[in-house]
Amino acid sequence: MKLFTDAKGKTWTIEVNVATLQRVKGLTGVDLTKLIDAQGETFSKVVEDVFVMFDVLTALVQPQLDTQGMTPEQFGESLDETSLEGAVHALIEAVIDFFQEGKRMLLKRAFTKVKTAAERRQSTTIDKAMQAVESPEFDQAIENVLQSMSGN
CATH class of the missing domain: 1.20.5 (Single alpha-helices involved in coiled-coils or other helix-helix interfaces)
Known part of the structure; x- marks a missing residue:
């Protein structure tokens, strides 16, 4: 599990396991197991496109959004460039921690x-x-x- 903080000071947890990998792939088409693949395009697709990154983050934190009664739009309103950078680092570290x-x-x-x-x-x-x-x-x-x- 890795954490990042949004622009409003709320801390979010990114946990990568088989269930979250499947949820992200199902909702966004992004296979996070290929995020660190040197021959793949997944890293640049996710990191360089703020909208793809937002979709991936939303899929990852969806259970937290549901628990708090927040919509994806409300979540997006709490993100700025600085918090997205923190989220990208947390995501990459969480994906790395998934592997053996x-x-x-x-x-x-x-x-x-x-x-x-x-x-x-x-x-x-x-x-x-x-x-x-x-x-x-x-x-x-x-x-x-x-x-x-x-x-x-």
Whole structure:
């Protein structure tokens, strides 16, 4: 079991077992056992598409939603980018924990490397974006748009 917290401070549990795997596949068509498959497309399908990720999360936490009398829409209203990132990490860790020890150890090492590389890439991307926003070219582009809007 892994936990993540939504934007409203509520903690959700992700548990991966045969029943949850079947529920997710039945409701979304996503086979979570292939989430960490290097040759598969499941990882990018789930992680890069916020709507697929939401459907998978909703299927995973459906019993919790039912217990609390919440709709999927109410659940979605409690998620933002930060909480989705936490949910993705919890999901991946829960899927890894589903497997037997030998495979689990290998997958954990691989996930740690992927996470580190992604953090470096995100940092580099943010740095580049900040440099672009702070550049004289960006200021000039804004000025050009404002002038064209005012008709001058």
